[in-house]
Amino acid sequence: MIIEVEDLAKHYGEVKAVDGVSFSVEEGEIFGLLGPNGAGKTTLMEILCGLRRVDRGKVTIHGYNLARDSPKVRASIGFCPQETLLYDLLTVRENFAFAASLYSLSSKRFKERIEFSCKVLGVEEFLNRRVQQLSGGMKRRANLAASIIHDPPLVILDEPTVGFDPNVKREFWELIKNLKSYGKTVLLSTHDMYEADEICDRVAIMERGKIVALDKPYVLKETIGGEPSIHVKVKDSQIRRALSTLKGYSSTLKDDEIQVFAPNPWEIMAEVSNKLNLQGVLVEKIEIVEPTLEDVFLKLTGRKLTEVPQ
C-alpha cells in the first residue's frame, strides 16, 4: 500500500472537515475522491501533503509516517492543486528549474525529467515560453509537469480538470492514465462523476467529511446505483396512453420520461417498443440507462453531487 489512512479527523471549530476517514491506496492505481464541494476532499489531500495538521488519526505514505517523517512523505508526493501554481513571468523551463531546486535535483536528473515531461506530458512546444503566454490547457500541463518534476511515486491531483472544456478534459484524462502506465500512483479529487468513472480504478465517495462508500466504480454502480432501466420518451399528449399500455410492467413517469424497470431490460426493450407502436403511441426515444455514480451518490446521501450541502 502506498497510502494508508486510519481514523483521520480534522475539525475547524464545530465543522468536521474530515471525520474519522480510513482508506488505503495500492501502488499503481488511480484512486478517486468523489464528492461535492465542501465534502472535505481538499482538506484531506492537503493533510496528506503535510499542509495541514490533523486532530486525530494516522497517515502512512510510501512507508513513512506523516507525523514523524513529514519531509520524506512530502518528497514522495507530487502535489498539483487546482490552481495553476506557476510563476507567470518565468518560462516553463525556469518554473521547472525552481520546482526541481525545491527537491534538490541534480542537473543531470533535471534534464532527464525535462525529457520525461516533454515525452509524456507534451510540454516541449512551450518549454521556453513564459507562463503568461500559455493557454489554460498548456498551463495545466505545465503545472502537472512541475508537480512531478522530482519523479514522485505518488501524484496527488486536486480537481485536475475543473473548468476544462470536454476536449481538454479528455486530453488531460489521457495524461493521467499515462502517468499510471509509468508506474505512478494517482490520488485525485473530483466532483465530476464521469471523470471518476472514466479514469479511476477505485473511488471513495465523500460526504460531510466522511467516506460513505468505497469500491471500483462499476461495483458501486451495481451494488448501490440500482438496476439499469428502459427510458421512453413520447409526446406529452400521449404520455397517459403510454403509461396505460405499459401497465403490465413496473413503470413510472420521471422528468417527462417513462422509466420501465425489469431484471434484464435488454430482453424486453423490443417488446415495450412494439406494444407502444401497436397502441398508436409514437416513440421519440427509447434507451437503456445504466446507473451512474451520480445515482450512487443520490442513493447514499439523498441529494445530487452538484447540490451544495446545507
Place this chain on the structure above:
Amino acid sequence: MNSIIGIAVKDIKTFFREKGTIFWTIAFPVMILLLFTAIFGREIPFSANVGIVNEDGQTSITESIISGLNNTGFLTLKSFANRTDAFHDLNATNVRAVLIIPQGFTQSLIMGRSNVSLVVDGTNPDVARLIDDGIRTFFTEYYKQFNPNYAEPIMVSTEISVVGEKVGYKENIVPGMLTYPLLFSSMVVSTGAIVFEREKGTLKKIRASPIHPINMLLGKTFAALVQTVISIVVMAVLAAVLLGPKLTWNVPLLIPIFFLGSMNGIALGLIISCIGRAPQEASNAATTIAIVLQFFTGMYFPIDYLPTYMQQIGRMIPMTYAAQALRDIMIRNATLSDLFLPMATLSMSAIILYGIGVLLYRRWVEK
C-alpha cells in the same frame, strides 16, 4: 543549499521582469533623489546642541552672554572646561558647534572691541549655516541692548571643523539618499516576496515540498538583499555621476552598514508580511511605514530640525544610526572604532527584528 539558491534565483528573475517592483526599488528612489536635490536650501526652524568654552572666567559680561545664548530658544548650551573636551564632543557629533570665549574677552570688550571663536561642524551645511547665522545675530542684538550706537564690537570668527573644507548640500544628501534603499527597497521587497507567494498560492506548492520553512525564508532574504544591493549601486552610481560629491567611498566600512541596514528593513518587511491579512494591506503598510520613518531618520534633513520629542523617536529607530553612520564614513572619514555604536545598534535590532519575523513566519506557516 540548492533550494535556497533556487528560491533566490527565481525571485531575482521575477524581480527583473516585474515592472512595478523595479519602479519601487530603482526608479522611485531616483525620483526622490532628484526631487530633494532640486529643493535644496529650505530653512527650517530647529534646535541644536552647542558647546561653550569660557576661557575668560566668570565675569558679569560672560555670564550675561551665556545666559542670553541659553534663552535664544534654538540653542542648548553645554559647558566644557577646555577646548580639547569640547572638540572631542564636536567630533562625536554630540554638539554641532563650539563657541569659545577667549581669555581677556571682557577686558578687550571694555576697551572697545573683542572676538569670540565659533567652530562649526560643517558636515551638515544647513545646520552649520543656521548656527553661524543664529550666533552672529545674537551678538549683534546682544550688544545693542547696551549701546545702540556702537555697531558690532564683538567679532565672531567662524571656522568649519571636521573636514577642513565646507561641505555642500550634495555631500550631505547623498549618504542620506543611500539610506533610502535600506529603509524602503528592502522592506517593500521582503514584504512583497512572502505576500506574493501567498496571494498566488505558490506558497502551498513550496510548503508541500520537503524544504524547511527556514530555508525558504533564507532564500527570500538573500533575494531581497540582492535586490536592495542593486538599488544601492544604481543610486550610488547615479549620485556620483549627476552630483559628483566630494565623499569618501570607504567600501569595506560601507558594506557592513548597508548589510545591517538592509537586514533591518528586510526583517521589518517580513514582520509586516506575516501580520498583514491581504497582500495589498501588507504592501500599503510597508510603504506607509517606510515613508513615515524616513522623516525621523535624518535621511534628507538633520533630525535637529525635528521637535525634541520627534528627535527622541528618531533615535530609537535603527535606520537613524545607519544614516548617521553613512555620513560619518563618507563625510567625516570615520574609522571602524568610530562606528561601534551604529554597528552594535543595527546588529542588535536586526537580530531582534529578524527573530520576531522568523517566529511570526513559523507560526503563520504552521497554522
